[in-house]
Amino acid sequence: MSRSSSLVVGVDIGNSTTEACAALLREDGSVEVVGTGLAPTTGTKGTPPNVTGARRAVRRALEASGRRPEDVDRVLVNEATPVISGVAMETLTETIITESTMIGHNPQTPGGEGLGVGTTTAFAELDELDAGAEVIAVVPHGVDFEVAAAGLRAAQERGVELRGAVVGADDARLIANRLERPVPIVDEVTHVDRVPLGMLAAVEVAPAGRNVRTLANSYGLATVFGLDAEQTKLVAPVARALVGTRSAVVVRTPAGDVRDRRIPAGSVTFAGERTTVRADVGDGAAELMRALGRVQPLQDAVGEDGSHVGGMLATVRETMADLTGEEAAAIRIRDVLAADTFVPREVRGGLAGEFALEGAVALAAMVRTSRGPVEQVAAALREDLGCAVEIGGVEAEMAIVGALSTPGTSTPVAVLDLGGGSTDAALDPGDGTPVRTFHAAGAGDLVTKLIQSELGLDDLEVADAVKRSPLAKVESLFHVRLEDGGVVFYDTPLPAEAFARVVALADDGRMLPIHTRHDMGRIREVRRDAKRRVFVVNAVRALEQVAPRGNVRQVDFVVVIGGSALDFEIGDLVAERLAEHGIVCGTGNVRATQGPRNAVATGLVLTHARAVAAAAAEGQAA
Amino acid sequence: MSRPTPPAVVLAVGADADDAALAALRAGLEEEGVPGEVRPTRDPADARTAASASKLRLGVALDARLAVLDVRRDAAAAPGPGVLQAPADDPAALRALGQDAGRMAKGVPLRRGRVAAFHPPTPR
Numbered sequence: 001m002s003r004s005s006s007l008v009v010g011v012d013i014g015n016s017t018t019e020a021c022a023a024l025l026r027e028d029g030s031v032e033v034v035g036t037g038l039a040p041t042t043g044t045k046g047t048p049p050n051v052t053g054a055r056r057a058v059r060r061a062l063e064a065s066g067r068r069p070e071d072v073d074r075v076l077v078n079e080a081t082p083v084i085s086g087v088a089m090e091t092l093t094e095t096i097i098t099e100s101t102m103i104g105h106n107p108q109t110p111g112g113e114g115l116g117v118g119t120t121t122a123f124a125e126l127d128e129l130d131a132g133a134e135v136i137a138v139v140p141h142g143v144d145f146e147v148a149a150a151g152l153r154a155a156q157e158r159g160v161e162l163r164g165a166v167v168g169a170d171d172a173r174l175i176a177n178r179l180e181r182p183v184p185i186v187d188e189v190t191h192v193d194r195v196p197l198g199m200l201a202a203v204e205v206a207p208a209g210r211n212v213r214t215l216a217n218s219y220g221l222a223t224v225f226g227l228d229a230e231q232t233k234l235v236a237p238v239a240r241a242l243v244g245t246r247s248a249v250v251v252r253t254p255a256g257d258v259r260d261r262r263i264p265a266g267s268v269t270f271a272g273e274r275t276t277v278r279a280d281v282g283d284g285a286a287e288l289m290r291a292l293g294r295v296q297p298l299q300d301a302v303g304e305d306g307s308h309v310g311g312m313l314a315t316v317r318e319t320m321a322d323l324t325g326e327e328a329a330a331i332r333i334r335d336v337l338a339a340d341t342f343v344p345r346e347v348r349g350g351l352a353g354e355f356a357l358e359g360a361v362a363l364a365a366m367v368r369t370s371r372g373p374v375e376q377v378a379a380a381l382r383e384d385l386g387c388a389v390e391i392g393g394v395e396a397e398m399a400i401v402g403a404l405s406t407p408g409t410s411t412p413v414a415v416l417d418l419g420g421g422s423t424d425a426a427l428d429p430g431d432g433t434p435v436r437t438f439h440a441a442g443a444g445d446l447v448t449k450l451i452q453s454e455l456g457l458d459d460l461e462v463a464d465a466v467k468r469s470p471l472a473k474v475e476s477l478f479h480v481r482l483e484d485g486g487v488v489f490y491d492t493p494l495p496a497e498a499f500a501r502v503v504a505l506a507d508d509g510r511m512l513p514i515h516t517r518h519d520m521g522r523i524r525e526v527r528r529d530a531k532r533r534v535f536v537v538n539a540v541r542a543l544e545q546v547a548p549r550g551n552v553r554q555v556d557f558v559v560v561i562g563g564s565a566l567d568f569e570i571g572d573l574v575a576e577r578l579a580e581h582g583i584v585c586g587t588g589n590v591r592a593t594q595g596p597r598n599a600v601a602t603g604l605v606l607t608h609a610r611a612v613a614a615a616a617a618e619g620q621a622a
Numbered sequence: 623m624s625r626p627t628p629p630a631v632v633l634a635v636g637a638d639a640d641d642a643a644l645a646a647l648r649a650g651l652e653e654e655g656v657p658g659e660v661r662p663t664r665d666p667a668d669a670r671t672a673a674s675a676s677k678l679r680l681g682v683a684l685d686a687r688l689a690v691l692d693v694r695r696d697a698a699a700a701p702g703p704g705v706l707q708a709p710a711d712d713p714a715a716l717r718a719l720g721q722d723a724g725r726m727a728k729g730v731p732l733r734r735g736r737v738a739a740f741h742p743p744t745p746r
Contacts, residue, residue, distance in 0.1 A: 108654075109653055145649065170721075171653065173653045491744075491746050492700075493705055499731065510740060
């Protein structure tokens with residue numbers, strides 16, 4: 001290689017991705033980018049295990065131009081603000097059924113119709129009943145529907161007043177169809193063996209397309225069970241829990257009860273430079289963010305001892321202490337993002353695997369420490385690559401230099417870096433005054449977490465796919481309807497198991513079935529709303545912190561970069577919100593070719609090139 | 623002139639098919655509330671012809687060995703094994719097949735297990 005040029009590689013180690021930009025620097029200061037590379041970050045950002053990922057990214061950047069790692073003259077890494085973020089979900093309410101008083105679920109095919117009230121009786125004991133007894137039959141798993149129907153019919157013929165039935169298997173309609181006088185039947189009751197026997201109970205099945213009326217109404221329950229005013233107060237939560245279901249069973253037990261319990265979630269104390277404000281997690285996300293807003297810039301946040309939130313913030317602090325070797329007590333939490341959410345949880349004490357939507361608050365917390373780890377990474381990388389490795393600049397400043405290579409941009413410019421762990425803003429006022437930065441807790445990882453919990457997905461990979469991809473519904477084995485209304489047809493059938501399911505259309509062309517009861521519209525709404533609650537809220541918050549006098553309108557250009565800017569809608573959601581302020585906001589296109597990627601790595605190379613050119617000019621002048 | 627027939631899943635049943643197997647299939651359809659129409663057939667392996675005769679575009683063929691569910695397709699479509707199958711000596715599987723045929727008619731997800739990510743065929 002000619003000595004008139006040197007090979008320099010900028011390396012940006014992010015929370016989830018490490019990017020590299022390899023360039024030839026000529027003596028005249030001109031820069032020729034020869035390749036870019038990308039690799040997943042290995043280890044926690046800012047720690048020596050990053051070297052593996054950095055090496056891969058460098059190698060990939062060089063491969064494009066056929067150069068080898070030995071040819072590299074200099075590697076530039078960024079001084080990252082060591083931010084790590086923790087995400088936690090706090091459930092605020094819990095629904096508990098004591099003594100199995102209620103079954104409120106939606107079997108797809110209940111049998112019969114109407115309301116029946118009687119005493120719960122085991123199927124095997126129906127023979128022993130006298131004529132005139134009013135009963136609700138309880139049919140356990142393993143009883144064939146023909147046998148069950150014959151038994152119920154025989155009881156009816158003997159004069160037993162059969163009012164309804166509760167069945168373990170998915171047989172309700174088959175049994176109802178075989179009765180001369182059909183009764184309401186609720187089936188698919190997982191824990192049918194736990195239904196208390198010898199108690200007064202009511203079974204209600206609404207006509208198709210309707211919901212239960214009597215059992216979802218407190219006074220309906222009072223009428224059915226002959227309750228006084230005090231007792232009616234106690235069953236009100238039962239009625240509330242049954243709203244919206246097509247079938248239900250309520251058993252009146254002496255001490256049975258459904259309770260909405262509020263869990264003490266603890267409080268957070270936000271310490272600013274002058275004031276300290278405390279907010280109760282139970283009051284919701286808006287209240288927490290208002291309290292935080294009053295103390296900005298935040299110096300530290302502490303959760304109440306012994307509470308969930310206290311534990312969560314302490315964990316973030318300890319993880320960061322391990323990382324940096326600093327005392328946990330010296331770690332400061334510099335930003336918190338709270339978002340209201342809900343978590344579908346199986347109801348404690350339920351008989352049919354009922355779910356209740358429990359209120360919850362999701363928190364992302366971000367920690368900052370003094371520098372240190374980047375030096376360790378640089379040293380490890382120096383040893384690994386055997387070339388000069390230096391810290392080429394501060395991440396935020398490099399991001400601005402890189403983002404400004406987007407066509408059509410100019411200062412004053414703000415760069416919004418939408419990442420996995422944090423949402424960062426940097427403002428270059430363009431008048432020579434220093435770049436202002438803010439790191440907001442909460443980004444892509446929190447969005448995934450919100451989607452996972454709100455849709456009740458057990459698989460984080462599916463939640464991630466829902467976040468990244470548009471949806472479609474498999475309407476027949478030969479066509480899918482896309483979320484925008486478009487339709488795609490196929491000549492060969494799709495897998496039967498995917499029939500009528502909503503699927504995420506992954507980038508690699510695969511379809512990922514989403515196993516949830518929610519329809520496509522609802523899933524889309526959850527996805528977009530999660531992105532708004534994290535990225536739109538954080539974009540505005542971060543810009544307010546860096547904008548002159550906190551006025552976002554003073555910023556002319558906002559360039560959105562970072563991994564999450566590649567998302568198919570986040571950039572639009574942010575731009576839509578910022579348009580209200582009359583700002584030019586768009587997704588960056590680094591060096592007119594890289595899209596929102598590679599800004600920091602590019603910035604490192606360009607900054608170094610300018611320094612070399614300036615030094616050369618000085619040398620000539622001297 | 624024949625009277626118009628109501629929509630139903632057509633069950634093409636061979637002479638050698640077991641009564642209990644047919645009953646299990648029909649129980650599955652009944653629990654879903656979807657009508658099934660039994661048609662004795664000489665060529666029970668052909669679920670596709672049954673599907674072509676069904677106003678619900680769904681056919682099940684049953685013989686002594688196997689039950690096969692298929693959906694109506696273009697006349698030009700390549701022959702295939704149907705979309706779902708169940709052995710004729712497994713009442714639970716037959717019941718599930720009948721139920722899944724009913725669910726397919728109703729446009730709701732099937733009972734059977736989950737499917738992992740898959741590559742769709744090439745769009746038309």
